[in-house]
Amino acid sequence: MTQRAFDETFLKRLDALSIVSRKVVTGRAKGERRSFRKGAGVEFQDHRPYVTGDDLRYVDWNIYSRLDRLLLKLYVEEEDLCIHLLVDGSASMGFGQPPKLDYALQVAAALGYIGLTNLERVALGYFSGELTHMLRPRRGRGQIFPLLNFLSGVEAQGPTNLNGCLAGYALRSRVPGIAVVLSDLLDSGGYADGLKALLRRRFEVFLLHVVSEDELQPSLRGDLTLLDAEGGASREVSLDGAALQRYQERLHGHFADVERFCASHRIDYLRTSTAVPFQNLILQHLRRGGFLR
Numbered sequence: 069m070t071q072r073a074f075d076e077t078f079l080k081r082l083d084a085l086s087i088v089s090r091k092v093v094t095g096r097a098k099g100e101r102r103s104f105r106k107g108a109g110v111e112f113q114d115h116r117p118y119v120t121g122d123d124l125r126y127v128d129w130n131i132y133s134r135l136d137r138l139l140l141k142l143y144v145e146e147e148d149l150c151i152h153l154l155v156d157g158s159a160s161m162g163f164g165q166p167p168k169l170d171y172a173l174q175v176a177a178a179l180g181y182i183g184l185t186n187l188e189r190v191a192l193g194y195f196s197g198e199l200t201h202m203l204r205p206r207r208g209r210g211q212i213f214p215l216l217n218f219l220s221g222v223e224a225q226g227p228t229n230l231n232g233c234l235a236g237y238a239l240r241s242r243v244p245g246i247a248v249v250l251s252d253l254l255d256s257g258g259y260a261d262g263l264k265a266l267l268r269r270r271f272e273v274f275l276l277h278v279v280s281e282d283e284l285q286p287s288l289r290g291d292l293t294l295l296d297a298e299g300g301a302s303r304e305v306s307l308d309g310a311a312l313q314r315y316q317e318r319l320h321g322h323f324a325d326v327e328r329f330c331a332s333h334r335i336d337y338l339r340t341s342t343a344v345p346f347q348n349l350i351l352q353h354l355r356r357g358g359f360l361r
Contacts, residue, residue: 078347089272090272115139150190152271153180155222157195159224160224161278163280164342175250180216189206191206231259246272246274247266249274249276274338278340284319291305
């Protein structure tokens, strides 16, 4: 994957976007992002009445001398944000046309580009059965090619261990921020504990659930041997109308469970089919959902 994977028109539209954080996440350095919090910072914003316990250093003594009123000066703070792109590279992500992993990598590349052009720090994690590779937080346009080169080496292979890998990343990462998890969520062990581990470490979590159109509307029929892409186990099945109906019921039950979990834990969630052009996902759906502006 190279930067040439995006045409100039698309890159110009990415240049105009930024990633939106629901909450202030303070890093170790001051960045280019304005927080919604007011306090001691660099740009004057407003006044508010003094209340007992406030720091007297921020009293506007000029106003006090003229109006005999104690008012506190408020400032807009500049905050540093780190965007963590966590890509599920397990074997099941290689399914479909286009493969789910290819789609997820394009989305990760676009979000990484947006973050770096806005002088945010961007970190990457790639995992399957274990947390395989991490790219430590970096900043600036000069880091775009290293980010794309990192993503170009990701291949779909191995089993899934969402809980262990996400929890491991949460523990190893020193700088919380926005964690964008890109996964098909096909893990018999579940996903809840891993996402909760990120929340406990003060990450703001956005879950992008990537599914293939072939999973949503299977075209298979008749007597078949199905092979587990990750475990290698095989199963003889007979796919008739009743079996496909049961499949649809379980699939939509799974989707509903994910939606309920995310809503109850204040995790931003979006499910997308690989049939949706990824440019539309970035420029339309993520903007409409408020993740980008």
